[in-house]
Amino acid sequence: MASLFKIKARNQKLTNWRGKYRDEHGRWTKVTLYTDRAASLEELRRLQRQADQRRAGILTPETDAATKPLEDHIDDYVADCKRQDFDAKHLYMLESMLQRAVAFGKWTRLSDIQPDKVRVVLGLLDKAGAGPATCNYYLARLKSFCNWCVKQRRMVANPLACLEKTKASPKGRRAFSNDQIATLLATAPEPRATLYRFAVLSGLRRGELAALRWGDLRMDAARPFIQLRAEQTKNGKADVLPLHPALQAALKATMPGHPDAKVFPVMPTIKCFRKDLTAAGIDAKAYDFHCLRHTFCTMVVKSGCSLKEAQQLMRHSTVELTSRVYTHLGITDIAGALDNVPLPALSGPVLKTGTMDNPECVDQMCDQTTLTMPHHAAQQCTNDDALSAARTLDGACDKQAGNLSKSTDLHGASQACNDNTCTAGDGIRTHDVQLGKLAFYR
Numbered sequence: 001m002a003s004l005f006k007i008k009a010r011n012q013k014l015t016n017w018r019g020k021y022r023d024e025h026g027r028w029t030k031v032t033l034y035t036d037r038a039a040s041l042e043e044l045r046r047l048q049r050q051a052d053q054r055r056a057g058i059l060t061p062e063t064d065a066a067t068k069p070l071e072d073h074i075d076d077y078v079a080d081c082k083r084q085d086f087d088a089k090h091l092y093m094l095e096s097m098l099q100r101a102v103a104f105g106k107w108t109r110l111s112d113i114q115p116d117k118v119r120v121v122l123g124l125l126d127k128a129g130a131g132p133a134t135c136n137y138y139l140a141r142l143k144s145f146c147n148w149c150v151k152q153r154r155m156v157a158n159p160l161a162c163l164e165k166t167k168a169s170p171k172g173r174r175a176f177s178n179d180q181i182a183t184l185l186a187t188a189p190e191p192r193a194t195l196y197r198f199a200v201l202s203g204l205r206r207g208e209l210a211a212l213r214w215g216d217l218r219m220d221a222a223r224p225f226i227q228l229r230a231e232q233t234k235n236g237k238a239d240v241l242p243l244h245p246a247l248q249a250a251l252k253a254t255m256p257g258h259p260d261a262k263v264f265p266v267m268p269t270i271k272c273f274r275k276d277l278t279a280a281g282i283d284a285k286a287y288d289f290h291c292l293r294h295t296f297c298t299m300v301v302k303s304g305c306s307l308k309e310a311q312q313l314m315r316h317s318t319v320e321l322t323s324r325v326y327t328h329l330g331i332t333d334i335a336g337a338l339d340n341v342p343l344p345a346l347s348g349p350v351l352k353t354g355t356m357d358n359p360e361c362v363d364q365m366c367d368q369t370t371l372t373m374p375h376h377a378a379q380q381c382t383n384d385d386a387l388s389a390a391r392t393l394d395g396a397c398d399k400q401a402g403n404l405s406k407s408t409d410l411h412g413a414s415q416a417c418n419d420n421t422c423t424a425g426d427g428i429r430t431h432d433v434q435l436g437k438l439a440f441y442r
Contacts, residue, residue, distance in 0.1 A: 002019060002020065002021035002022075002044050002045065002047075002048040003019060003020055003021075004017055004018075004019045004033075004037070004040060004041055004044055005017070005018055005019070006018070006037075015035065016032055016033060016034065016035055016040075017033045017034060017035065017036075017037055017040035017041075018030060018031065018032050018033060019031055019033055019040065019041075019043075019044035019047075021044060021047055021048040021051060022048070022051060023051045023054075024051050024052075024054035024055040025055075026055075029047075029051075031043075031044070031047065060153075061153040061154065062153060062154060062155060062156050065110060065149070065152075065153075065154035065155070066109060066110055066111055067109075068109075068110075068154075069108065069109070070102060070107055070108055070109055070110060070112065070113075071102070073110060073145075073149065073154060074095070074098050074099065074102070074145070076152075077098075077145055077148050077149075078091060078094065078095045078098075080148070081094065094141055097137065097138055097141045098141055098142070098145060100138075101118075101121050101125075101138055101141075101142060104121045104124050104125065105117050105118070105120065105121045110149065110154065110155060113142065113146065113159060113160070114159055115159060115160060115162055115163055118139070118142060118160060118163060119163075121138075122135045122138065122139065125138060129270075132166045135166060136165040136166060139160070139163060139165060140165075142160055143158065143160050143161070143163075146158040146159065146160050173287075173288070173290060173291050173294050174286065174287070174291060174294065174328055175291065175294045175295040175297075175298040175299075175328040176200075176282075176287065176291060176292070176295045180280065180282050181200055181295065183280040183281060183282070184196060184276065184277065184280040184282065185197055186280075187276070187279050187280045188276045188279070188280070191264070191266075192268050192272070192276060194250070195209065195264050195267075195268070196276075196292065197246075197247075197250070198247060198263075198264075199289070199292040199293070199296075200292045200295050200296055200299075201244040201246060201247050201296065202226065202241065202243070202244065202247065202296065203241075203293050203296035203297065203300075203313060203314055204226075204241075204293070205234060205290070205293060206267065206289050206290065207232075207234070208228065208232055208233060208234075209263075209264055209267070210262070210264065210267045211229075211231075211232040211262070212226075212232070212262065212263045212264065213259065213260055213261060213262055213263065214256045214257045214258065214259050214260075214261055214262075214263055215259030215260060216228065216229065216232075216263075217243070217251060217256070217263070219243075219248070219251060219252065219256075223242060224242075224243040224248050224251075225240050225241060225242045225243055226240070226241045226242075226243060227240060228240065228241060233315070235315075235317075239315055241313070241315070242313075268289075270288070270289070273288070273289050293314075293326070294326050294328060296313075296314075297310060297313075297314050297322060297326035297327055298326070298327055298328045298329070300313055300314075301323075301327045301329070302329070307319050307322055307323050307327075310322050310323075310327070314326060
């Protein structure tokens with residue numbers, strides 16, 4: 001059983017009570033208690049009672065963790081991720097998202113993380129302006145935290161395993177129009193206007209602009225360019241991007257700073273960017289900062305560059321991403337493309353079909369050297385004399401059509417006409433050269 005004893009140290013004027021008890025593994029454990037005997041005895045009894053309950057399975061590490069503040073668990077989780085060499089940016093986003101979710105839900109213990117309460121937090125984030133993709137990121141971070149707690153025996157099971165990501169498709173970004181960009185650059189104060197101009201003429205992402213240094217701008221080259229560092233880009237690869245002539249002139253007129261100094265030391269927040277959009281008469285809810293990159297890609301495609309060139313300037317992995325997601329063409333651009341489509345021109349003479357108003361004589365039709373119809377055409381006559389003349393015509397033209405068939409795949413055609421007896425609209429009778437018979441068509 002637990003026992004309490006008193007030991008006086010040589011260099012201590014006050015004497016603390018000490019005690020020993022058997023832990024959950026049956027080993028004796030010594031602890032230093034208080035100067036008051038009654039308080040020390042009560043604390044020793046509490047420790048022994050907890051040890052007995054753990055030995056009996058009543059108390060577990062999960063129950064102990066349930067009494068610990070939630071902020072302490074988050075700090076332990078972030079520290080564990082830091083020991084695993086997680087990226088600094090990932091650690092910052094992880095900690096900030098968890099702390100924001102805790103603040104929105106007003107959670108204090110691990111037991112507060114429940115599916116219903118998480119749904120409420122996601123709804124509040126949606127009302128605050130977060131899109132479906134951002135809400136899914138928050139849910140993924142919370143699930144990862146709960147999985148870590150399960151591995152560390154701080155939770156029995158992940159309570160958020162039943163929650164799924166939202167299936168709602170995110171709102172597609174759009175490109176600014178030329179008038180909107182001109183108005184934004186004219187109304188936005190400096191240095192934000194310079195930042196917006198740089199973003200729309202370079203296509204750099206917000207994080208790449210924030211990390212851009214004066215040493216990355218190679219203005220002394222024959223063709224000035226931006227040297228993007230590997231730690232600066234999204235894919236972690238160094239790259240080179242040519243500078244727009246307008247940016248070259250603006251940068252040369254600006255006093256450059258130290259090579260390690262940032263070009264844009266202060267980046268506007270989302271609230272600040274929306275304020276600038278509203279001042280320019282632009283719907284702030286329909287656009288975000290990344291729309292400037294979409295605008296750059298759209299302007300590149302409209303300028304006549306190929307999709308492969310646009311892909312290289314955007315530094316995309318596939319052409320499909322450039323054309324399907326980042327290129328926004330309106331009805332005016334499509335109509336302009338149709339203006340350059342020529343009308344096909346006919347290479348041969350046009351032969352009108354149907355009944356003839358002014359049929360020519362039989363001899364003229366049989367004397368033709370080039371025939372363009374597959375059958376001999378004969379206009380129907382209204383009496384027996386005209387029918388007999390048409391049969392005579394078919395027999396006369398058979399000889400000529402046979403000779404022409406040796407040099408061409410087309411068959412000769414002749415019209416049976418009689419100025420006195422033929423009437424238009426009664427039908428057409430033709431002679432089929434291939435079948436060798438007279439056919440009457442209506």
